[in-house]
Amino acid sequence: MGEEDSKPPRRDFPAFPFEPYPIQTDFMSSLYDFLDKGGGIAMLESPTGTGKTLSLICGAMQWVVDQRRKQRQPKPRRGPPTLNADPGEANHGGDDDEPQWMRDFDVTAADKKEIPRRRNSFALGYFDRKASIAKPMGGKKIPVEPVDDEEEYLVEEYESEEEGMGNGVGRPKRKGGRGSNWSSSDEEADEEEEEEEVTPQVYFSSRTHSQLSQFVKEFKRTAFASELNVICLASRKNLCNNSEVLKLGNTNQINERCLELQKNQKDAKMKVLNDKGKARCTKIASGCPMLRKQKLQNLFKSEVRDRGAMDIEDLVQLGSKIGSCPYYGARNMVRSSDIVVLPYQSLLLRSARESLGLNLRRNIIIIDEAHNLADSFTSMYNAKITQMQLKQVLCNLEFYLDKFRGRLGAGNRRYIQTLIMLIRSFLQLLLQFHGIDSCRNEQELKGKLGDTSMTINEFLFSLNIDNINFVKLHRYMKESKIIYKVSGYGTKLAGLQRDSIHSDSQGNDTEGSILSGFQALADIIISLANNDRDGRILLSGLKLADQREEKYIKFVMLSGERIFSEILDQSYAVILAGGTLQPIEETRVRLFPSLSLEQVHFYTCNHIVPPESILPISVPRGPSGINFDFSYNSRSSLNMIEELGRLLCNLVAIVPEGVVVFFSSFDYERRVYDAWKASGLLSKILKKKIVYREPRSSNDIDLVLKKYKETIACCDRTPKSSGISGAVLLAVVGGKISEGINLSDGMGRCIIMVGLPYPSPDVELIERVKHIEGLGEAPLQRCSEPFSGIPYDDCKSGFEVLRSCKQRGKEYYENLCMKAVNQSIGRAIRHINDYAAVLLVDSRYACNSSNRSPSHPTNKLPLWIKQRFVSATQGYGEVHRLLHQFFQFNRKKMPK
DSSP states (O other), X not given: OHHHHTSOOOOOOTTSSSOOOHHHHHHHHHHHHHHHTTOEEEEEEOOTTSOHHHHHHHHHHHHHHHHHHHHHTTOOOSSOOGGGOSOOOSOOOOOTTOOHHHHTOOOOGXXXXXXXXXXXXXXXOOOOGGGSSOOOSSOOOOOOSOOSOOGGGSOOOEEOSSXXXXXXXXXXXXXXXXXXXXXXXXXXXXXXXXXXXXXXXXXXXXXXXXXXXXXXXXXXXXXXXXXOOEEEOOOHHHHOOOHHHHTTOSHHHHHHHHHHHHHOOSSEEEEEXXXXXXXXXXXXXXXXXXXXXXXXXXXXXXXXXXXXXXOHHHHHHHHHHHXXXXXXXXXXXXXXXXXXXXXXXXXXXXXXXXXXXXOOTTOEEEEOSGGGHXXXXXXXXXXXXXXXXXXXXXXXXXXXXXXXXXXXXXXXXXXXXXXXHHHHHHHHHHHHOOTTTTOOSHHHHHTOSOOEEEEHHHHHHHHTOTTSOHHHHHHHHHHSOHHHHHHHHHHHHHHHTSXXXXXXXXXXXHHHHHHHHHHHHHHHXXXXXXXXXXXXXXXXXXXXXXXXXXXXXXXXXXXXXXXXHHHHHHSSEEEEEESOOOSHHHHHHHHOTTSOGGGSEEEEOOOSXXXXXXXXXXXXXXXXXXXXXXXXXXXXXXXXXXXXXXXXXXXXXXXXXXXXXXXXXXXXXXXXXHHHHHHTHHHHHHTTEEEEEOOSSGGGHHHHHHHHXXXXXXXXXXOOTTOOOEEEEEEETTSHHHHHOOOOGGGGSEEEEESOOOOOOOHHHHHHHHHHHTTSSXXXXXXXXXTOOEEXXXXXXXXXXXXXXXXXXXXXXXXXXXXXHHHHHTTSOOSTTOOEEEEEESGGGOOOTTTOOTTSGGGGSOHHHHTTOEEOTTOHHHHHHHHHHHHHHHHHHXXX
């Protein structure tokens, strides 16, 4: 054992598709060594353009292959190998926007037999907790001619083991008729024949479809593509090939109709709309025709294995050609795959993991693009319901109870009355809440999205509802299908009140509106079952532009530690990867604060480009010698804004092609732009470069970027007779451009960061800061007046809280700022032949490298920036000289 530990880290990775660069070998070696020493949690940072995805694949999968070779050598006959402890249960499937109670369904045992384990397919899948509680079962009830049949909207009799909302667990009584097979797949699960499970497995997770597709593309380039099986999961909407179901169009309706067909395995009737918008019934024998023949399902899987990795479109085409379901065909291969490719939600949500049958025990999890993991993780558990939604749900519940009171059992009546009582309490609290009445102008209102904060217990006690069992109430909403019943009946009535043409065109909106309100209510109810310290309840009032006032109740999850620990405890290793993970402390304190930095394996590599291709400089003073101070109290100074304009006037004369300037907010960008326009500085800038501005609407971003890119390309191709040498793009930290846009080559020759973009201290952020500040000692003092909550009049209240922090909270706030800086400047330098300058414009970035403190902003920059960082202490003349030399050198060495 000791001899093994002393072995040098592995340096050869034959699956890599070409000769790796030294930094790629270092990255793979570090990953392999981490896994070989027992795993745990690792944070691996590799700048974009350095082959991070390939390195992750080859490093992790080489270790997996080597482990399997070791397992095979002794030919184990006495129980499972060490890395195969606790094999998972039979797999289930997942869907984007598919609620947990919907996932309880599955195909029958006859549909899930023997899955060979040589080749698997690719598909992509999403889950959304926002919709995971309360979507209706059985599909949307399409408004048709008035009928007297109201039985389908009657809630099945529900048995409760106790009066009131005690600890007993209720269940719908089993009886014949519509909906009686609600959990038939659960009852049949034991009859299913489990496919052989592969160990150890690797779960690769990222945020978007495009990122997952990129992983698939990179995997195909490696030697593992012919040896290992990969599977991704997609939604029904993306993979379903039943034309009658797809006609429904809406994701929720497609999910519900598919599940309804699974439970009706005999003659099933399905309502669909004809070309004129009228409803008709279609008979389908044996449920969904795409799942009717097991032979075709087996043929589909066999074809997928033979053809290798296939994308979603290929899977759909293959399924349509064979006449089998690609959705179920793909997800039934999970257990026999070597790599499972998943979006965040399907891995991080416990309900999604269970429904997919994911067995994390002793397996490896890789989470890519992990710089925003903590935010993504906690936001999955946030919940919000507006005053308008509460009123709509209340109206529908009261009408439903009045209509069916005499036909509902005692259990159903009691639960529905409890829901009505809860909603009335919520509305009463919002009606008493006047947090924004004293606001004097629209600008003041815009900063007051969050006004009052309460702990969960304060909220419950203030409404006198602390005796309700919210877990049990939520279970009733899920199992009784009350959401579907009430929403369906309300939609039907709304449809009947319109003329036929009007109802056909707006019925979907009505149902979607009612359902979204019920889903929001269910989310809030289950949120109230959290531990008191895990989250906060926010009451907010916002006056809209048309003078309407929208108030809402929101639950904010403060820490993902308790939930993330489930993943850490079960898995062999969790690897957080990204282009820029610095500062890593921000992620650590939010997801695994009980672990010290010494217990986290951290590796960061240099950029693939040579040192002379990157020039990061701090710019403490402008051309006039004015010190740059873009702190909250000084940034609006006209002198400061004009000095920034003079700096840009000088830069556009020496920087070729594209310049991107990042501001702290849209409001500040607008203020600076207007000031430059009024002073004439903008016209001077326009003599050298065309100016574009990031739009607030993400729908317009592609058009702006297209024009920006075309301007740069045009100037690069044609003589500069007009004097125009490129373009300037004014962007915003935290906007679309700073997060996911590739500013390679001429689009990002110079990135300018204006100031330190500290986030606005709204109520949500302040509550999180206070939570983190209290991790190591007593939390900050809360308001002692019972149930009054903590009001926030403006940003000043937030800054006062920040000033009262000692260390943890203040450091977390600083780390948020530098994480945003790193993401923004990381948009440039995207490949080995790229080059760019990075200017950090603020005197707070200036430092003496010999005596700067560990908390200094420059110590939280990525390694590839920090190692080449220059602090221009001699003034703007030094900056101008360095930039002139840098661009002159790199333009000469660029290939013609």
